[in-house]
Amino acid sequence: MRLIANLVLFLFILAACQTQPPATPTAVPPTQPPATDTPFPLCTPPACTANEVYFCPSDCPGGCGTTCATVTPAAPVDQSAAPATWTELEGWLTAVWQQNANPAAIRAALQTAGWQQNDNEWLGLDFNGDLRDEWVLVLHDPQTPATADIGYGFPGNLWIVNASGVQYRAYPTPAAPTNGLNLAPIPSGSGDLTGDGLPELITRVDECGAHTCFGTFRIISSARGPLENIVRAAWQNEGQPGDVISISFPEPRLEDENGDGRLDFLVHGGTIGSVGAGVMRAYTEVWRWDGTAVTLADTRLDPTIYRHHILYEANAKLAAGDTDGALFLYEEAINNPTLETIDFLGTAAQTKAAIDQFAAFRLILINLQKGDLIRAASRLNWLNSNYPGTAAAFGAAQLINGWTTPDNAPQLCTAVEADLATFHNPTGPLENLGYGNPSLTAVDFCP
Numbered sequence: 001m002r003l004i005a006n007l008v009l010f011l012f013i014l015a016a017c018q019t020q021p022p023a024t025p026t027a028v029p030p031t032q033p034p035a036t037d038t039p040f041p042l043c044t045p046p047a048c049t050a051n052e053v054y055f056c057p058s059d060c061p062g063g064c065g066t067t068c069a070t071v072t073p074a075a076p077v078d079q080s081a082a083p084a085t086w087t088e089l090e091g092w093l094t095a096v097w098q099q100n101a102n103p104a105a106i107r108a109a110l111q112t113a114g115w116q117q118n119d120n121e122w123l124g125l126d127f128n129g130d131l132r133d134e135w136v137l138v139l140h141d142p143q144t145p146a147t148a149d150i151g152y153g154f155p156g157n158l159w160i161v162n163a164s165g166v167q168y169r170a171y172p173t174p175a176a177p178t179n180g181l182n183l184a185p186i187p188s189g190s191g192d193l194t195g196d197g198l199p200e201l202i203t204r205v206d207e208c209g210a211h212t213c214f215g216t217f218r219i220i221s222s223a224r225g226p227l228e229n230i231v232r233a234a235w236q237n238e239g240q241p242g243d244v245i246s247i248s249f250p251e252p253r254l255e256d257e258n259g260d261g262r263l264d265f266l267v268h269g270g271t272i273g274s275v276g277a278g279v280m281r282a283y284t285e286v287w288r289w290d291g292t293a294v295t296l297a298d299t300r301l302d303p304t305i306y307r308h309h310i311l312y313e314a315n316a317k318l319a320a321g322d323t324d325g326a327l328f329l330y331e332e333a334i335n336n337p338t339l340e341t342i343d344f345l346g347t348a349a350q351t352k353a354a355i356d357q358f359a360a361f362r363l364i365l366i367n368l369q370k371g372d373l374i375r376a377a378s379r380l381n382w383l384n385s386n387y388p389g390t391a392a393a394f395g396a397a398q399l400i401n402g403w404t405t406p407d408n409a410p411q412l413c414t415a416v417e418a419d420l421a422t423f424h425n426p427t428g429p430l431e432n433l434g435y436g437n438p439s440l441t442a443v444d445f446c447p
């Protein structure tokens with residue numbers, strides 16, 4: 001009986017198992033790392049054997065995810081003799097990188113062949129986080145004569161090389177003419193500007209004229225995938241198509257200027273070394289990663305002792321909508337006795353008078369915009385008392401008499417400027433304080 005009972009129990013359990021559907025495994029969502037602005041942590045690499053190298057299968061920030069890979073034997077390459085042509089050079093560099101060649105030996109071979117002049121034209125940076133440095137190579141063109149070195153640069157290229165070949169080149173073709181174009185970029189610093197824990201490379205090319213040198217900077221990064229220049233600038237002209245940072249007499253530096261944990265690129269300069277440019281005001285540009293590119297975040301003017309610089313700054317603030325800041329600076333330009341007034345094409349007294357008149361007109365315009373008709377009329381009385389019969393006094397009276405509301409300002413300004421243009425040189429010396437400074441004419445009185 002016990003045997004029969006056990007048999008029945010077994011059959012019952014078996015039937016129950018056959019009628020129940022298999023349990024569906026519950027999908028466990030992948031754990032997402034918390035959002036953070038801090039750089040990726042550095043990870044301890046695995047212990048690879050003598051015949052293995054570090055390998056990153058996809059994205060390995062800080063080395064995280066790096067594995068060991070067996071070295072695929074390749075045909076031996078002579079590491080002591082670099083080839084003589086651009087075409088052969090890429091294959092040779094790729095092969096010796098794959099063979100994990102000693103960089104010192106490769107530098108020596110490149111210098112012997114004329115591709116490099118010194119060890120400073122070589123830099124190792126790990127752009128992709130696989131714990132192996134890419135080679136950053138400043139390359140001379142050995143086919144050009146030594147006279148092609150024009151003192152501030154030389155024809156050549158900049159390559160970044162790893163096992164897959166040349167991952168970045170400054171110029172798409174290696175040919176470097178001797179007319180000053182395609183000057184080899186020079187590394188000008190490196191650091192993490194994007195916050196991904198990987199370095200960006202700053203490259204620089206200088207070009208000099210008779211009086212002034214301009215520096216052109218690019219920022220090379222893998223933040224968007226392939227190594228590329230990540231600068232996005234305002235389009236300037238054919239020589240500055242919107243992907244470079246260009247400034248005269250540059251003094252660059254990298255620092256975390258706003259404390260967000262990422263480096264910013266700051267470059268000071270902006271003057272011209274020619275007397276004909278006039279007395280200019282230097283400035284600092286702040287370039288910062290905005291999530292998609294490195295863009296201009298701020299421009300900071302140097303302190304100045306010159307009256308015309310204060311006038312230009314006031315004009316810039318008014319154009320930007322900062323009427324209070326503009327009002328303060330226009331009054332400063334008129335009243336500050338410590339400011340120096342230059343004598344460029346006119347005397348210092350003539351320049352001071354022209355600044356007074358232009359600034360007073362702008363102050364009247366600001367008062368009208370703020371609805372302060374009494375203050376505007378008071379400034380007109382000051383103009384008529386100090387500079388009677390001038391274009392500025394005439395235009396300011398026309399402005400006050402025609403003013404109704406800010407809505408009619410554009411039409412009124414057009415009429416005022418048309419009448420001011422009938423005066424001979426209505427802005428006096430302000431029309432030309434040097435080609436490096438803004439030219440102010442009748443059409444600039446009433447923006």
